[in-house]
Each structure stands twice: as structure tokens, then as C-alpha cells.
Amino acid sequence: MSARRSRTKQARPVPGQAAPSGARGLSLLLLLTLVAVVAAYASVLAVKLCNAPVLSGAHLAPLALYAATLLIVRLALGATGYRGDAGLVAGAFLLAGIGMVMQLRVGAYAAGFQELLPLALGAGGFLLTVILAGKGRVRHMEHAGWPAYLAALGLMAVVIAFGQRFRGAIFLPGNYNPTEMAKPLLVLFAAAYLCRHREAFTVTRLGLPVPPVAPGAGLLLLWAAPVALTVLLGDLGLSLLMSGVLVVMLYAASRKVGWLVVGCLAVVGLALLGGDLSAHAQVRFAVWRNPFDDPTGRGWQVLRALSALYAGGLWGCGIGAGAPGTVPIVSSDFIYAALGEEIGWAGCALLLVAFGAFCTRGWRAAAAAATPFGTIFGAGLTACLAAQTILNVAGVTKALPLTGLTLPFISHGGSSLVTSFVMAGLLAAISEQEQAQGSR
Amino acid sequence: MSLLESIMVELNGAHGPAVFAGLRQAFLICLALAVAGLLLAPRPGRKQLWLLATGLWLALLAVLVHQAAWQLAGFRRPEFVRFMRFHDPRPDTLLKQVRRGAITDWRGTVLARSDPVDIGRRIYPLGSAACHAVGYFDPRYGMAGVEQAADATLCGYSFASLDDLDRFGRNLLDHRAAGGSDVALTLDAELQVEAYGLMAGKRGAVVVLRPSDGAILCLASAPGFDPANPAEAMLDTVNAPLLNRAVQGLYPPGSTFKILMAGLAAERRLAPQFHCPAEGFVPAPGCRPIRDSEFYSALRTGRAWAGYGRIGLQQGFIHSSNVYFSQLGEALGATAFDELVVRSRINTCLTYCSGAATSLASAPGHLPQVGSHDRLLLAQLSIGQGPMLLTPLHVASLTAAVASDGMLRQPRLRVDSPAVELGRVMTPEAAATVRDLMRDAVRHGTGRVANVPGLTVCGKTGTAEAPGGGEHAWFTCFAPARRPELVVTVLVERGGYGAQAAAPIACALLEEAVELGLLGSDIKEQERAE
Numbered sequence: 001m002s003a004r005r006s007r008t009k010q011a012r013p014v015p016g017q018a019a020p021s022g023a024r025g026l027s028l029l030l031l032l033t034l035v036a037v038v039a040a041y042a043s044v045l046a047v048k049l050c051n052a053p054v055l056s057g058a059h060l061a062p063l064a065l066y067a068a069t070l071l072i073v074r075l076a077l078g079a080t081g082y083r084g085d086a087g088l089v090a091g092a093f094l095l096a097g098i099g100m101v102m103q104l105r106v107g108a109y110a111a112g113f114q115e116l117l118p119l120a121l122g123a124g125g126f127l128l129t130v131i132l133a134g135k136g137r138v139r140h141m142e143h144a145g146w147p148a149y150l151a152a153l154g155l156m157a158v159v160i161a162f163g164q165r166f167r168g169a170i171f172l173p174g175n176y177n178p179t180e181m182a183k184p185l186l187v188l189f190a191a192a193y194l195c196r197h198r199e200a201f202t203v204t205r206l207g208l209p210v211p212p213v214a215p216g217a218g219l220l221l222l223w224a225a226p227v228a229l230t231v232l233l234g235d236l237g238l239s240l241l242m243s244g245v246l247v248v249m250l251y252a253a254s255r256k257v258g259w260l261v262v263g264c265l266a267v268v269g270l271a272l273l274g275g276d277l278s279a280h281a282q283v284r285f286a287v288w289r290n291p292f293d294d295p296t297g298r299g300w301q302v303l304r305a306l307s308a309l310y311a312g313g314l315w316g317c318g319i320g321a322g323a324p325g326t327v328p329i330v331s332s333d334f335i336y337a338a339l340g341e342e343i344g345w346a347g348c349a350l351l352l353v354a355f356g357a358f359c360t361r362g363w364r365a366a367a368a369a370a371t372p373f374g375t376i377f378g379a380g381l382t383a384c385l386a387a388q389t390i391l392n393v394a395g396v397t398k399a400l401p402l403t404g405l406t407l408p409f410i411s412h413g414g415s416s417l418v419t420s421f422v423m424a425g426l427l428a429a430i431s432e433q434e435q436a437q438g439s440r
Numbered sequence: 441m442s443l444l445e446s447i448m449v450e451l452n453g454a455h456g457p458a459v460f461a462g463l464r465q466a467f468l469i470c471l472a473l474a475v476a477g478l479l480l481a482p483r484p485g486r487k488q489l490w491l492l493a494t495g496l497w498l499a500l501l502a503v504l505v506h507q508a509a510w511q512l513a514g515f516r517r518p519e520f521v522r523f524m525r526f527h528d529p530r531p532d533t534l535l536k537q538v539r540r541g542a543i544t545d546w547r548g549t550v551l552a553r554s555d556p557v558d559i560g561r562r563i564y565p566l567g568s569a570a571c572h573a574v575g576y577f578d579p580r581y582g583m584a585g586v587e588q589a590a591d592a593t594l595c596g597y598s599f600a601s602l603d604d605l606d607r608f609g610r611n612l613l614d615h616r617a618a619g620g621s622d623v624a625l626t627l628d629a630e631l632q633v634e635a636y637g638l639m640a641g642k643r644g645a646v647v648v649l650r651p652s653d654g655a656i657l658c659l660a661s662a663p664g665f666d667p668a669n670p671a672e673a674m675l676d677t678v679n680a681p682l683l684n685r686a687v688q689g690l691y692p693p694g695s696t697f698k699i700l701m702a703g704l705a706a707e708r709r710l711a712p713q714f715h716c717p718a719e720g721f722v723p724a725p726g727c728r729p730i731r732d733s734e735f736y737s738a739l740r741t742g743r744a745w746a747g748y749g750r751i752g753l754q755q756g757f758i759h760s761s762n763v764y765f766s767q768l769g770e771a772l773g774a775t776a777f778d779e780l781v782v783r784s785r786i787n788t789c790l791t792y793c794s795g796a797a798t799s800l801a802s803a804p805g806h807l808p809q810v811g812s813h814d815r816l817l818l819a820q821l822s823i824g825q826g827p828m829l830l831t832p833l834h835v836a837s838l839t840a841a842v843a844s845d846g847m848l849r850q851p852r853l854r855v856d857s858p859a860v861e862l863g864r865v866m867t868p869e870a871a872a873t874v875r876d877l878m879r880d881a882v883r884h885g886t887g888r889v890a891n892v893p894g895l896t897v898c899g900k901t902g903t904a905e906a907p908g909g910g911e912h913a914w915f916t917c918f919a920p921a922r923r924p925e926l927v928v929t930v931l932v933e934r935g936g937y938g939a940q941a942a943a944p945i946a947c948a949l950l951e952e953a954v955e956l957g958l959l960g961s962d963i964k965e966q967e968r969a970e
Contacts, residue, residue: 025481032477036470043463050451053444087481094474248492257491292519296527306520307528309511318464323530343468345504345511350471352500357478360493364485379489386492390499399506431484 026077029090030070037066037097040319044105047320058113062104065116066097069123080131084432085365091358092126092409092424096417098351099410102338105320106331108412118414122421129425134432142373145192149222152185156229163233179233180406180415183242183384184423186226190246191377193219194253198372201254209250209258236274236281237403241391243267245383252366252379275401288401301328305337305396309345316344331412333404336396352393358424359386365431378430381423516597518582525560525579540594541620543574543586546655546855549629552577552587552667561668562587566629568664569636572684573627573656573853576667581674585684586625586853589795596620624855626655634952635660638945643679643933644913645686645832648949651840651924653859654849656792657958658949659833661685687792687802690829691931694904695760695886695938696914697824699842699874702757703866704772704780706873711753712771716763718747723766723819730766730819732759733903757877758885760901762823769822774810777818781807783865784838785848786830793853800853805830825905836929838865839916842878843898843924846871879921887915889943892950895959896921899946901938910934913941919950919959926950926959 041063048059070093077089100119109115133141155178193215194201200212223246230239247263275281283298291299291306304327311322324330324338331338340348359382366378385408392407394400406413408420451459514520515538540562542553551574555561562577564570575585583591592598596619599605607619628648635646639662648658665673665681673681683689705711718738720729738745748761756764769777781787786805793800806829810818820826833851841848845868850860866874878898881887887899899917906912913935918924928946935941953959 029474029477029481032470032474036467036474039463039467039470043460043467046451046460046463049444049447050456051448053442053448055444085484087478087483090474090481091478094478098471251492252489255488260491292523295519295523300527303520303523303527306510306514307524307530309507310514310520310524311528311530312511314512315468316464318460319467321460321464326529340507340511343471345508347468347471348507348511349504350468350475352504354471354475354478356493356497356500357475359496361478361483361485363489363492364483364487366485367488368485379492383492386496390496390503394499394503394506397503397507397510399503 026082026086026089027074029086030074030093033090033094033097034067034070036094037101038063040098040101041104043318044101044320047318058109061113062100062109062116062119065119066100069093069120073123073127076127077130080134082130082134082428082432084130084134084428084430085361087361088358088365088424088428088431089130091354091361092421092428093123094354095351095358095409096122096421098339099335099407099417101319102335102410103331103412105342106324106335106338106412108331118417121414122418125418126421126425126428129422130428130432133426133429136370136432138374138377138426138429139371141188141377142192142195142371145189148185148192149189152182152189152226153229155179155182155185156226156233160229160232177413177415179230179235179238180413180419182226183238183245183419184381184426186242187245187249187380187384188377190219190223190249191373191380193222194249194376195371195373198253198376201250201259202256204256204258207258209254209256209262231278234280235404236278237391237405240267240271240274240403241384241387241405243270244387245380248383248387249376249380253372253376281401284401284403288398291398301334302396302398302402304328305334305340306398308337309340309397312341312344314345316340316342316347318342332406332416333392333402333411334396335407335411336393339410340396352389355386355389359389361431362386362427365427369430374430378427381427381430385420385423513597515595518591521560522579522582538595539619540577541596541622543590543594544622544624545627545629545632546624546657547629548624551625551627551629564667566633568666569633569660570627570629571664571667572661572686573625573632573659574667576670578670581670584670584682585800586623586793589793589798589800590623590854591798592795593623594620625853626650626657626855627659627853628657628956628958630956631658631949631952631958632660635945635949636662636664638948639932642935642941643685644931644935644942645684645689645929646931646945646949647686647832647836647927647929648953649836649840649851649927649929651843651849651918651927654837654840654851655859656851656853657926657953659684659686659853661689685832685931685933687800687831687833689931689933690803690806690831691912691914691933692826692828692904692906693824693830693835694902694912694914695762695824696835696839696900696902696916697822697828697830698757698760698765699878699900699916700780700784700838700865701765701768701772701822702753702877703842703846703870703874704776705753705768706870707866708772708776710771712768713750713752714756714764714767714771715750716748716756716761716767718745721763721766721819723770724815727816730762730823732762734759754877754880758881760881760886765823766819769818770815772822774814774818777810777821780865783848783863784841785862786828786834790831790833790837790851792833792851794857802831802833802851805834824902832929832931835914835916835931836927839900839918839929840924840927841865842871842874843918843927844871875921875924878917882917886939887917887943889939890915890917890947890950892919892947895919895950895954897947897950898924899943901943903936903938906934911936913938915939915942915946917943917946917950926953928953 197215200215203210227239250259275285287298319342322341327334327337362382366375369375391403391405395402406416539559540554543551575587577587635658646660661684663679663681720731722729786807789801789804791801846866848862848865882897882899886901897919902914904912913932915938916929918927930942930945932941
């Protein structure tokens, strides 16, 4: 039914046109993205030139790499005949481009060219994912649920076994964090599982979902293992995020709003419970309630972040002109504070609208996917990026307690960037799956 | 010179700021275009999961609103501003904070203003003279007094008018220090300085009210403190200089309470005669007798004193006879007394400066309900002793009620706050009777010291016994007798006799008020009356 409806819709483009309007749209969107990123980059360079008349290769390498990446992506997608949503591609690269400029601005690329590797890897991963999973091939991932589950558990176990404790959580040496990769793996597993049992989850009584006994208990037990591991990792934010994502996927699988309501209540309850039990989380709740209790201790970071936002005001002080170095861990968890200072509230609003537009496109693509698996998988991936964005931004602005989650595409951290790109690539592939089906 | 060097010179030159502003705007415009592209580009797919997208957009909106509350309106949070003052290394953050408005007296004399350079610092031209009424604004120690109550207006975010909104909006766009409005108080700076000077070396309070509308012309408390440096005063636990004794200090009113008792008697058209011997009055068997102060001073000097004999209300009032008034209280009864307490609002606070977030109010007085069986309590309360406590502001307000035909008005410190009538304490006829009694007390009685030539002062002394030391000296008065224009209430902690310690201060203030033109001298009227 869904396939037929989309066929009638997609039959409209002129037959015989090799590259449908989507491709020209992609060129335009990527061009707009490049212009915005170059404008941001110029601002950073101007501040640098204001201080010293030196423009070395290191100053230009990130932009050169980024522009080259955009060109390669455009050519490669054109060559492979990408027919998916151009907005998903441009959105991912717009966010990553702003992230690249902000990382340059806070000095992340000072150590050398190897710092640029995550950007190259991420873009490569994105392209590879779109090409490999595109044209409807993403449906084969339905069978990879169990390997993905085991891989996710294995990744977390490896980190627990070999990692070192840093800022309340565990990382591998070099603060490389492979648990980021566990996010799409767990989403893949949940999508495969829910797809198989989706009929069982659609039963409702008086609007409330009635969980099926066997699949429900199975899912609960299977989900408990990664949650337990994240607790061991000291990464309560991750378990909160993944539980929220699971709720969205249950809704996408069953289309029962009851799951969304009950699930959200359960997640909030879990968050409160976790906040009560864990000393680490207790501190974060206390800081959230009143950072002025201990302004130079526990409240320091978030108050410094809010001071940076205040210094930015409505229009910001210009990229490169602020003093984001005053915020602790500004390059990763608190990059949003640096953005708030330099692009202002107006710029932040535009950035969040970009995130919102990206995620809306992700869900639209998921809703129109050819297979139920694609729908559930796409909804989960989008939910993962959306929830991470909200939790990070709300934490920095003190709207919610800090969760220690990174801002997708923008925060420093190779694993985070690569993972975000892979997830965006999967979404682009899902959007293409629909189109490919439609124009067959 | 290479290209890069010339760019550097250009950027650091006169055009630099414009270039950076241009780059900033260019980026925001380019970003807006790119985001618009993302929003408007053809969107394949379906809307079936619209609920999720709607939820996300709402969450993003909520975060942005919350962010704006800090990023754009963070100056509304005093704790946040304090944090930034002490811990934010950005040099220009201060300039983005609020330039508080000034606090002035009714003539426009500045009582508090912001330093033009360091806009977070406050300057108090009167020093400690008006410290309690005006309060302080300190980045470390917070706010007090009018600085606290009128904070919304001073910061310009009370949004009382469209002008406020307009200014707030422009401050947001310019990202400059938001400018607040000025606040005018009913205080008179010169009278305030004079009153504070008269209280030098003493502990106590002075309140000057205009009875016709409750305006506070002077609200002094001693000892004072330096409002620019309240920290020092916080450490002084002996004198407690931060305590505003005029509104927060609770004292037994002593004989000043006889004003209300006389009013109660006059209202009931009672002027009984009582026998007032030196031995005093025993309200109930086994009680210590209530005696007059004359008895004790005679005892100290070794004179013989026979008592006042059989006297009426007028003699009892002008001599402030405890023996007379304790018997009067018994004659009036507990029910009438309790009703008087309710009418005088003794157990409630008087709000004298209302603000958006906090209001300034006097401490509620303390007076227990009198049971009809407790004759000792009634006798003690009738002379302003026993378990009864009042603030100087309350005593002044009750005196002002007598001066304005029995109507109790809410005291007011801000010029823009309306005059509010709280209720009648006594009938106009009773108030007229009490005015005559108070005039007699100043002409012939305990308040003779205050009989300023050229002014028809009406007053009542008070010498209140208090546990833990000497008596508190009270004097509360108004002038002129026919058309009262000012009420002056003076309390000197542990000052001894009201007539000796407090009345001269009230006198000096009345004379100062005449000089300042706040009080018309009425020699003719006095001549006509006497």
C-alpha cells in the first residue's frame, strides 16, 4: 500500500531525465552550506590575521579538506545516481562544517593534520554508507540485529576492561570513545527485533499499550544488558539516551501514541531514579537546581557556560572574537557555549532550526521507507541524533541537568563525529530506499 | 609590506570593527540562507511520524526560550550578575550589565546612584544617614532596603509602561548596559541627615510622617553603616547596625500607648475620675502595685510624695499617670481593649514600600489577646507595658492617625505609591479630644521640653521599661495642633526618660522642618488658642 502511494507521487518527474531534481537541489544546498562555512571560516581567519600576519597551511587545511569533501560527495553521489533526500546530505555537512570551524576556533587542530582525520573518516564513512546501504540495500541490515547487539556489548566490555576513568566516565587511552559506535548498533538491533515482533506491540486497551508477554520481556531483558554496562561505564546519559530512543522506536513500530506517553514517563522516572541513586548524578541534579550553591566548585562549569552565553547576547561577538576558552571542556561537551558566545542567540536559534530540519527530514524519510524495518531503523537513528542534541544543548543552557552527551557533528571527538556521519549516511540511504522503490 | 601585513594593519585600524561586524552579519545571513535551504528544499517522504517532529520542535523552542532567559535577560538575576562580576574575565561583560537608576528624595536630591565608570558600583552621597531606608546594592552581599524593593524599576525591567518595554528591547538589540529608571522617595534628605546627626552616639530610631497621606519624610535608625561597604556592619553583632530599628526594632511602647487608651475613653465619652495614691494601684490581689514614676523619683531623692489624689483623664494624661491609666483600662474592659488592638493593626505589619518581587514592611507588633480574667495583664497593657511590642514606625503611624481625625494610613516611602487608608482607629471627635490632651501634655505636662515657641506641638512622652537594662525613651508628637502637617516619633534605646532623651530630638527636628519649609510656623494660631 505504502509502496503504491509513493509510486504515484514519484512518477511525476520527467522520465528520461538522468539526474532528477534532487541532484540539482543537492548542488544548490551544498553550495549554500559551503558559503555559510566559508563565511564562518573567514571570520576566524580575520581574527587570526588581526593578531599575526601569518597564514600557514595549517590555517587553511581544514577548509581545504572540507571543500574537497563536499566536492567529492557531490561527484560521488552524482555518479552513483543518488536519489534520496538532498537535505539530509546538506544538513549533515552544514552541521559538520560549523563544527569544523568551531574546532579550529577553539584550537583543536593545533596539534597537527592528524586532528583532521575524523572529519575525513566521517565524510568517507558517510559516503560509503550511502553507497553501500542505498538503493534499498539497507533492508538487508534487518538480519544483522544479533551481530550488532553482540558487537555493541563487546565494544562496551572492551572499554570497561581496558579503559581509564576520566571525568566520571571511562574512556580508552587517548580518550577515544568507541561506545559512541554502540549507539547505531543498538538502534539496529532494536529495529530488527521490533520489526520481527511489531504486530505484538500494537495491542492497546483504553489507549494504553499492553506489552506482549514474551517479546516484551525479551526486549526488556536484552535492553537491560547494555543499560547495565553503561551504568558500569559511568555514562548514565548514554543509558538515558538509548532508553529514550527505544521508546521512539516502539512508537514507530506500533504507531500507538500510548507507547510514546508511557515510555516517556518511564524514561523520566528512570532518570529521576538514576539521579537519586548515583552520587555523580546527584551532584548534577544539585547543580541544575541551584548552581549558585557552589558557584566556584560544582556550579563553575555551567555558570561559566552561561556567562559565555550572556557575553554573546542576541547577535554574538563574531566567530573567533569571543573568549570561549573560559568555559571548561569547551571543545567537546560545552561547544554550544562557545557557539552561543560567538554567533549569539540568533545564530544558536538558526543552528537548532538546522538540527530540527535535519531530524524532521530523517523522520519523513523513515515514515516513507519501503519496509517496516527501514521505518523503525530510520526513526531510531533520527531519534538518537535529536535526543542527543536536545540533551546536550539543554545541559549547557541549564534547562536540564548535564548528561555528558556530545553535540552531534559539532563536538570535538573523532568517534562522535564518525558515528554521527554514519547515522546520517544510513538515514540518507533509507530516504533513497523509498525513492528507489518509488521510481522503479 | 606584504599583503598579509597590510591586511593586519587594516584590521587593527579604524575600519577593523566595521570589518568584523560585517563578517559577523555576513555569516549570520549565510547561515540563515543555508538553513532556509534545508527547510524549503523539496522534502520527499511522508508525514506519518509528525508527532515526533512536533515534539522535537517544541523541545528546541523550549530550550531556546530558556537560553534567552539567561543569554538575553541574564542581568535580571542578581546572583548571576554577581558571579560574572567576580568570575568572568571578559573585560566588557560589566558594560553589558544594568546601569541601575538613581534613588532620589522628593526634591530630587540623589540618595544613591551608579558609578559612571564601574557601573556595578553604587555611590551613596548621604553615606550612612539614609543607609537603612535606601539600603544597599552590593555585588557580593546582595540588596537591601529600597534598592531591593525597587530593583525591578531600578533595573528597568518592571515593564510598568510601554517605555520600559521599548527600552528593554533596544538594550537587547544593542547589547549595551540596560538602563533602569530612577525611583523617587518621599524622604527629605536634609531632614534625614539632621535626624541621623541628632541620633549620633545613640541607638534608636526617628520617623517623620506626613499624616495627611502617610508619606515618610524621615526614616532614620542609629547606629548606621556604610552602605557602600555593608560587610563591616555585618560583623558588628553588638550594635547590630544593619537592623533598621525604625521598622524592624520591636519595643514596648510605654506611655505613648496612653494616646490610644485616651482615645478609647473619649470615644465612649468616658472621663472617669480615679483615686491615684502614691501606693499605686493593685489590679488583682497579690500583684505588685502599679505605681507612677513620680513615686520612684521621690523615693530616690528622699522626698515625700502624696500621689495625684483624685484626678480625671486630662490630669492623668498630662502627668502620664500609670495609676490612672491602669484603672482606666480596667474600667474600659478587656473586650474594648481587644477591639482597639484590632483597629490599630498592632499585630500586623505595615507595608511601606511595595515592589515587584519584594515589599518592605515593618515587623508586626506583638500584643496578646487579653482574657477578661487576666486583670494584671490588662492593667499592664493599658500603660504600654507587659508583653506588648511595637515598631517606631507603628507608633508614628498611630500618632498620625490621631493627627488626621483617627484615620490610620499606610506609611509610604515611594512618591509614586498611592495613599492608602487602612481604617479608623478612633472617631474624629475622639481624635480631637486626644489632640487637645496631647497639646496639654506639651504645654503643662511631661512633654514641656517640646513646647517649641511658635509651634503648637502636641505630644506624648514614653519611658518604657524593658528587661535587660535601662528604659527606652519615647517621644511622639505632631504639629501644628489644628492642621497637623508633620508627625515626629523618636525612640532612644535605653535612653532613660522620654522627656529628657527623646523629646529634645523631636523638638530639634520640628525646628529644622520649619526652617526647611516642611512645616508652617503658626504663631498666630497659637496666640489665638492660648
